[in-house]
Amino acid sequence: MPTRILVIDDEESMCNFMEIMLTKEGYQVDSAVSAPEGLSMLKSQSYDLVISDLNMPEMSGIDVLREARSFNEDQDFIVITAYATAETAVEAMKLGASDYIFKPFNVDDVKLTVKKILSRRRLMIENDTLKKQLQGDNSFDNFIGASEGVVKLKQLARRVAASDSTVLVLGESGTGKDLISKAIHHHSPRCGGQFVTINCAAVPEQLLESELFGHKKGAFTGAVRDKEGLFKVADGGTFFLDEVGNTSLAIQVKLLRVLENKIITPVGETKPIEVDVRLIAATNSDLEADVKAGRFRADLFYRLNVIPLHIPPLRERQDDIKLLTDFFIKKFCRKLNSSPKQISTEAIELLESYHWPGNVRELENTIEQAVLLVRGDTINASDLPEKIKSPQEIGLVQETQPSTPTLESIEKAYIHYVMSQTNGKKVKAARILGIDTSTLYRKLDRYGLKDFTGSDRSKRGKSAKSE
Ligand SMILES: Nc1ncnc2c1ncn2[C@@H]1O[C@H](COP(=O)(O)OP(=O)(O)OP(=O)(O)O)[C@@H](O)[C@H]1O
Ligand SMILES: [Mg+2]
Known part of the structure; x- marks a missing residue:
């Protein structure tokens, strides 16, 4: 123009x-x-x-x-x-x-x-x-969900975004902890600064300290030059400390110092340096239990827990499944350059009755696969993976089943449930079921669940990155 x-x-x-x-x-x-x-x-x-x-x-x-x-x-x-x-x-x-x-x-x-x-x-x-x-990709609007839990979560997240408080994001794997943390950063006064991420569970303990705080040349074998710590990289921005429950007590002391005094000391350095970062920590473990068990410092927990944001697991917000499914269908059709697709009511019902141990990530992967594999314009129940179809076959929710299910069908459904909770690990499943492994094998054989491997919780990109 x-x-x-x-x-x-x-x-x-x-x-x-x-x-x-x-x-x-x-x-x-x-x-x-x-x-x-x-x-x-x-x-x-x-x-x-x-x-x-x-x-x-x-x-x-x-x-x-x-x-x-x-x-x-x-x-x-x-x-x-x-x-x-x-x-x-x-x-x-x-x-x-x-x-x-x-x-x-x-x-x-x-x-x-x-x-x-x-x-x-x-x-x-x-x-x-x-x-x-x-902000488009990192907007709160892209955190899909209209269930009460999610609506409240988004309201609170928007409010804390404007402040500079420390945030603790709690939720099972795949519930969107990364997603909401990025949105908070991009709507905060620090959005012009960097959003730096580290996954404490993915970095070996010996390396974590130098990754976080940096080191001086010669501080240890292999430290051939000075290295800036990620806290310094995040100066002026937001630091996202993922899986904070996986840090050692020694690291926890140092994290406390950052929070209390806004200073870090690189390994091998004597003088501390000032850093101005906002901390968002996330975990899928029960930190309070870790504190009780002595695995996590109480003082750090209270420092981090200023504003807890709890993301409910997907199985507790069935209402969101349809919305999320539609969102992912559109997303993958766009990504795969395919014609627009729909999903049948029957398929949605199946998705809604599955328990989603891998939460939204598992749903997202499921939809991506379905969009990729479906022939025609409608995703039907038959296009969904076995693990999602099978609970219905087992019978607890099947309509053709007599109104009072048999003991056998309940046992089959329960074994299936425990197996998927343990990702197909038979020893663990047997322990939970209170039977020995050989009995479990017999039952699995009898109910045709022998090859059941549980859900495929997939974990992605787990290393430190800055963007
Ligand atoms: N409410 C949501 N709306 C849209 N997409 C979502 C939502 N929640 C999660 N996702 C998507 O699901 C995937 C997993 O989310 P994310 O990585 O944020 O989960 P997480 O809680 O950090 O998982 P982990 O504990 O394994 O690190 C991402 O692709 C994310 O975009
Ligand atoms: Mg994450």
């Missing part, structure tokens, strides 16, 4: 001159020979820039600016004024003019001023679009 400029000046010769000069520069220029005419053009058309004389008979340039601002906040405005009225130029700037030009002016000065303002404008628009795009 060409850049559009409106020139307002009561002297027609001035309008003509500006029009010719700026058109030559490649802009699309209109002009108005009076302030009221200029205003009515501003109301009916959109301009990127207005260049207006200040001193006009019917209405001053200041009044034009004031009125133009009342219906368009972000139009650029240059005022032209004589040296004698420099104070009015100041007043115009206070009202939001972008710049001023003194009369008599030199043609190059005008060209330069216009160019400068338009390029600043372009930058600002680009910045705005970038920011919106960035």
Whole structure:
């Protein structure tokens, strides 16, 4: 789109001159020979820039600016004024003019001023679009769910985003702890800084300290140069400490120091350095139990637990399954460039009755697979994996089943349930069921569950990263 400029000046010769000069520069220029005419053009058309004389008979340039601002906040405005009225130029700037030009002016000065303002404008628009795009992926709107638990969670998350408090995100694997933490960062005053992640469970204990706090050259074998810790990388931004329950007591002491004093000490260094980070910690373990068992420091727990955000497991919010499924179908159709797809009511019911040990991640993987494999435009029950179809076959929820299920069908359903909870681990399942392994093998054989392997909880990208 060409850049559009409106020139307002009561002297027609001035309008003509500006029009010719700026058109030559490649802009699309209109002009108005009076302030009221200029205003009515501003109301009916959109301009990127207005260049207006200040001193006009019917209405001053200041009044034009004031009125133009009342219906368009972000139009650029240059005022032209004589040296004698420099104070009015100041007043115009206070009202939001972008710049001023003194009369008599030199043609190059005008060209330069216009160019400068338009390029600043372009930058600002680009910045705005970038920011919106960035937030797009990291927006709270992309955290799907209308169940009471999720609605409350999102309300609280939005509120804490604006603050600088430490947040503790609690939830089983795959419930969206990463997702909500990123959204908090991108809606916080620190969104211009980095969002740095480390997964404490994925980094070996000996390395974790130097990853977090950095080290000095020669601090230990292999430390061939100084290394900046991730806390330092996150300076001014947000630090996401994932699986914080998996840290040793020694690391926990150091984390406490960061929270209390905002300082870190790189390994092998004596002088601490200051860091300004906001901490979001996440865990899928029961930290309170860890505190009781002496595995987690109570003082650190209280420091982290300022604002706990609990994400309920998917099995406790069946209402969200349809919404999430539709969201993922659209997402993967777009990603795979395939035609739009739907899902049958029967298939949705199956998804709603499954217990989702891997939570939303497992649902997401299931839908991706279904979109990939389905022939035709509708995902049917038959397109879903065995593990999701089988609970119904077993009978507790099957409609053709007599209203009172047999003992056998209950036993079969229960064994199936325990097996999926333990991911197919037979020894563990037998222990939970209170029978010995050989009895379990016999029963699995009898109920046709011999090859049952449980759910396929998949874990992704578990190393430290910064983005
Ligand atoms: N409410 C939701 N709406 C949309 N997508 C979601 C939602 N919750 C989770 N997801 C998606 O599910 C996947 C897993 O989420 P995420 O990685 O945030 O979970 P997590 O709790 O951090 O898991 P882990 O404990 O394994 O680290 C991601 O692809 C994420 O985008
Ligand atoms: Mg995670």
